[in-house]
Amino acid sequence: FSEEDYASFGRIIRTRVIEYMQKLIKESKILHEKAKPGGSTRAEPEEKSMSESKFDLGEKGMERAELVIRTDAYIENMNPLAGVNSTGELIAELWKNPGIQAAFSQRKHFKKRLNENAKFFLDKVRDIAHKDYVPAVEDIVRCRQRTVGHIECKIEYQGMDCSVFDLGGQWDERRSWLPFINKCSSILFVVDTSSYDEFLQEDSKRNKMSDALQLFELIASMKIVERKPIVLFLNKMDLFTEKLKEVPINRCEEFGDYEGDLHDEEENLEYITGAFFSRAPEPQKARRILMHHCLCALDTEAVSKIFESVLSSIVQTSLERGGLLRT
Numbered sequence: 001f002s003e004e005d006y007a008s009f010g011r012i013i014r015t016r017v018i019e020y021m022q023k024l025i026k027e028s029k030i031l032h033e034k035a036k037p038g039g040s041t042r043a044e045p046e047e048k049s050m051s052e053s054k055f056d057l058g059e060k061g062m063e064r065a066e067l068v069i070r071t072d073a074y075i076e077n078m079n080p081l082a083g084v085n086s087t088g089e090l091i092a093e094l095w096k097n098p099g100i101q102a103a104f105s106q107r108k109h110f111k112k113r114l115n116e117n118a119k120f121f122l123d124k125v126r127d128i129a130h131k132d133y134v135p136a137v138e139d140i141v142r143c144r145q146r147t148v149g150h151i152e153c154k155i156e157y158q159g160m161d162c163s164v165f166d167l168g169g170q171w172d173e174r175r176s177w178l179p180f181i182n183k184c185s186s187i188l189f190v191v192d193t194s195s196y197d198e199f200l201q202e203d204s205k206r207n208k209m210s211d212a213l214q215l216f217e218l219i220a221s222m223k224i225v226e227r228k229p230i231v232l233f234l235n236k237m238d239l240f241t242e243k244l245k246e247v248p249i250n251r252c253e254e255f256g257d258y259e260g261d262l263h264d265e266e267e268n269l270e271y272i273t274g275a276f277f278s279r280a281p282e283p284q285k286a287r288r289i290l291m292h293h294c295l296c297a298l299d300t301e302a303v304s305k306i307f308e309s310v311l312s313s314i315v316q317t318s319l320e321r322g323g324l325l326r327t
Contacts, residue, residue: 001140009135010128013143017125018073020118021091021100025065027110028103031055057099064090064097088129095122113198116239117142141298158315164188174215181222186229186314189216193272193294194239196252209252217279231310232276232292234269241265269294 001009032055057065071087094100107114120142127133135143151166165180181187192198195208220230234240248262249255254275260267273292280290291313293306 006134009140009143010133013121013128013135013139014133015073016115016143017091017121017128018068018071018087020114020122021068021094022071022073023110023112023114024100024103024118025057025069025094027106027114028055028057028065028099031103031106032099054102055099057094057097061094061097061099064094068094086129088125091122092125092129095125111204112201116194116236137300138298141300160315162311181219182224184228186231187219187225188231188233188310189219189276190233190235191216191276192236193234193269194236194243196249196255196272197243197247207252207254210254213254213275213279216276220280229314230280230290231314232273232290234272234292234294235297237294237296238298244268 035055068087068090104114104119121128121139153164153166155162155164165184167177167180168174191212192208195212198208200206200208200211216232219225244263244265248258249268249272250258250262255271258268258271260271262268277290277292291310293310295303295306297303
């Protein structure tokens, strides 16, 4: 990354940290109201059983919260050297507040989910707020910006120039995929493995994993890709491992018939992989290479090795089909 890239990611991370705390403040107020006697009938049983005092920020906490809520996340630099009431310091103190921690513990009930990396960044908010803060590689990876349009990454592999296109996955982005799918030599399909109990931003009733399965089937069924390798990447394995301890995969309707060990990670992953590959039309399976890899994007060394292995397989397949290499 260039110095400009690091500075840009630093600004993005600072903005995100402010937004995370603003969301937690708003949710703590909502939960406080729900927990009151005669509160919202829509409250989850777990929320109703908690005392309203659990979400009380206290007088000092409320003062800090009001200052943070009024902060413009896009222009505030969170410089802690500005004094005890700097935004960075306010957020650091609020993050320790029992009311905010109680709200954080109920994040799975938020109408719009809190980013899975919120705790990672809030735990180091004072470092992030410092004027000399430079994001580490892990910070940048965890930043996970939404892809808008397409991003091209050019790489050289064994003397050959290759281009990898990252295409935006939201609904309004998918209509622009066809030209790329038509020209590509292979497809890398990345799935958030931990999303089996989550819902789309575009449709709060549509399960993310169900959407991914249907999208995979749509792409695998296209005539223009029937002889192109498809590589399934089961990403965010770190989050999947933790979630599986508490939330079974059959929370997703598509996995409702899973009868294996709910806590056996390998068995669960084998089932998920099979669920995706079964979506490839039967006549095409014999003519196509289907590969899968489990990865955690935070483990950059492992990702690099996996990607090199995938490139090797893709190049070999292309040479074989072009008649330049005997099988």
